[in-house]
Amino acid sequence: MPSKTARASANTATSKTAASKTVASASKTAASKAGSRTTASKIASAPKVGSRTSVKPTAKSAAKAAVASKPAVKPVARVGARVEEPKKVLTQRQGFKTGEFVVYPAHGVGQILAIEEQEIAGAKLELFVINFIKDKMTLRVPTAKVANVGMRKLSEPGLVKRALETLKGRARIKRTMWSRRAQEYEAKINSGDIVAIAEVVRDLYRSESQPEQSYSERQLYEAALDRLSREIAVVQHVTETEAVKEIEGQLAKSPRRGAKAEAGGEADGDLEAADGDDAAVAA
Incomplete structure (x- = not known):
């Protein structure tokens, strides 16, 4: 039969084994409880569907929220940007006015x-x-x-006086074909230059003692006389009839058309005028 010492050691070993099992089961129980608490805390901390519990925003959502919360800023016009000006009505009147x-x-x-x-x-x-x-x-x-x-x-009075003085000069008739001279005369008439128009009147004027003008010469002469007399009449505040008389009075003072000149024949001037008539008839 075993001794008391052997029985005591066996009981001691058995008690140690039972104690270790008890400790192990206790640790497992504690671990399971701890795990259940952790799970419960996770479940409690998770947001419920439809609940009003706020979710912690992420960095991106926070940035978007910040941008959305800023008040809208109107775009500022660039410095030196083109500004549309109101349309201006053309006023290039060059000093002309109504009634003039x-x-x-x-x-x-x-x-x-x-x-x-x-x-x-x-x-x-x-x-x-x-x-x-x-x-x-x-x-x-x-x-x-x-x-x-x-x-x-309108021409100034001084320029009108110069045109009237031009009428008293000697006629200058070129020895060229009438068609070419007619073009030159017409260009002077349509130039609007009062002195140039006076030159045409001077060159195409015929006194009673001189040969008659051709039809084309007469037309150009009357056109130049009309332009000249109308401007002189408005500038001097006289009628056109009075202006024509003044022009003819100046033409009568021409050396080529004076009494002495007509007596002498003025061969050169008469020959040139006759050449102009012949050329006009031929044309």
Whole structure:
């Protein structure tokens, strides 16, 4: 039979084994409880669907929220940006005004009745309305084109006096074909230059003692005389009839058309005039 010492050691070993098992089971139980608590805390901390519990925003969502919360800023215009200016009506009137008499090269003296605006192809255009009483004609000229067409103001008294002095000079008739001279005369008449027009009147004038003019010469002479007399009449505030008499009085003072010149024959001048007549008949 075993001794008491052996039984005591066996009991001790058995008690140790039981104690270790008890400790192991206790640790497992504690571990399981700890795990259940951790799970419960996770479940408790997770947001419920439909709950009002706020979720901690991430970095991206926080940035978006910050941008959305900023007040809208209006775009600032760039420095030096092109600013659209209001459309300006053309006012290139060159000092002309309503009621004023002007000289239009192709038609002579006319009066500005009004300054009106018309819309052409979507653009506003300012026009001078010019009336030529003797020709019974009304002309509309863009104010921006007056320089191109040669429209001008009436001549100054000093320039009118110079034109009248030109009429007293000797006629200058070139020994060329009439057709070429006629073109030169017509260009002078339509130039609007009062002195050049006076030169045409001087060169084409014929006194009663001189040979008659051809039809084309007479037409050019009357056109030049009309242009010259109308401008002189407006500048000097006289009638056209009085202006024509003044012009003819100056022409009579020409050395070629004086009494002494007519007696002497003035062969050169008469020959040139006759050549002009022959050329006109041939044309």
